[in-house]
């Protein structure tokens with residue numbers, strides 16, 4: 048037993064994570080893969096790593112020092128369950144099984160409960176940053192027990208990305224908390240990407256600038272408050288020229304966006320929790336809309352605006368779009384953190400929201416300077432009910448809101464879809480409204496279903512006898 052950590056599953060993510068682990072002082076890494084040829088391949092390709100290979104689960108367990116600690120990086124779903132079943136047979140109470148795959152958090156809650164009954168610790172850990180991150184330093188979001196964190200903490204800290212001197216890993220909360228937070232991270236990523244895409248589309252159609260010219264605008268934005276990995280790579284993608292046609296690559300890529308499901312999970316979960324994550328939802332739906340060519344083909348004949356979209360002052364319009372992007376981005380992140388807050392309350396997790404924003408500053412797709420502002424907001428007011436009301440963000444809205452409105456108006460008039468920009472603005476206006484037409488909805492619900500309502504001027508629950516003499520009576524609260 049010489050290895051302090053093991054990795055099961057040696058496809059791209061697992062082999063890169065194993066190499067990352069092996070490269071850090073103090074780690075000796077045992078490796079196992081269902082198909083042994085892959086283990087041999089990794090061993091041959093990376094003699095410098097000093098891997099301890101295992102051909103069976105028994106050998107794998109024997110090669111690990113206690114408490115045995117293994118990270119599973121296999122195909123999420125049935126693959127994860129199959130590996131857990133095998134590890135549980137050869138591990139002992141106190142040992143630690145970590146699932147680093149993209150599991151849906153209810154599965155993690157279920158697995159943690161089942162594994163815990165054997166005395167073995169089970170940790171669901173969200174790992175972000177793709178294959179490059181796995182190799183050089185991902186952002187890691189582990190759940191699981193406090194006991195497992197004692198052993199796991201130093202190991203994960205050794206391989207995580209470093210942002211401003213701090214490793215991008217924290218013990219998020221118990222059982223499924225890590226995978227929950229990773230899920231919302233991915234949802235926010237969807238929203239951020241869609242917002243950037245809408246900004247590009249508006250500038251392109253409003254000014255007629257080429258993708259290469261717009262790349263320069265994004266590169267410029269990347270030097271200001273929008274500085275982020277996603278803005279940076281957007282400039283790179285827009286600059287790319289297709290070798291076979293000589294056209295901008297973005298013009299030859301089929302405009303149908305794919306998805307692996309984490310955005311949908313985020314939205315489904317938000318619906319169950321009753322949290323409006325409209326930015327993430329619109330971004331997810333925008334991908335769905337794009338991926339129905341048969342519908343788009345027939346809908347293409349529907350009428351659009353009669354007038355051509357002409358922007359009078361290009362520089363002013365571009366600055367408006369930048370501000371609209373920034374304001375919408377604050378809304379998307381605020382909504383995402385709202386979902387984490389609601390999830391923590393629902394599942395009994397003690398999640399430090401400021402710590403979450405900090406571990407996203409490095410290694411992951413949404414890494415950005417902006418996350419420091421979120422950390423500041425929660426440092427000042429840990430139980431902030433609406434993130435975007437923090438003074439720094441309120442000031443940003445003061446600067447941006449007029450521009451944001453102009454952009455949404457321009458998009459609507461020009462017939463350019465801006466689901467994430469406009470839904471974010473509607474959310475903003477909804478949450479800050481003094482009175483909402485929800486009062487009328489309550490009246491309608493009471494009319495057709497006797498669902499009752501509350502009054503602004505006295506306590507109690509009331510019902511108007513709509514089918515009778517329309518007098519009001521006190522009623523049982525039925526919502």
Ligand code: NDP
Pocket residue numbers: 055056057058059060061080081082085120121122123125126127129130147148149150174175176177178
């Ligand atoms: P894959 O998701 O392609 O999974 C392949 C690996 O799973 C192989 O090692 C395979 O073994 C193993 N496997 C599949 N079924 C079983 C089973 N029933 N029993 C044992 N082993 C099995 O690999 P990736 O490296 O792409 O991803 C690994 C995990 O990391 C996934 O959960 C993924 O969602 C997650 N992830 C991936 C990211 C990425 O950018 N790719 C980013 C973040 C997370 P064999 O060789 O024998 O077939």
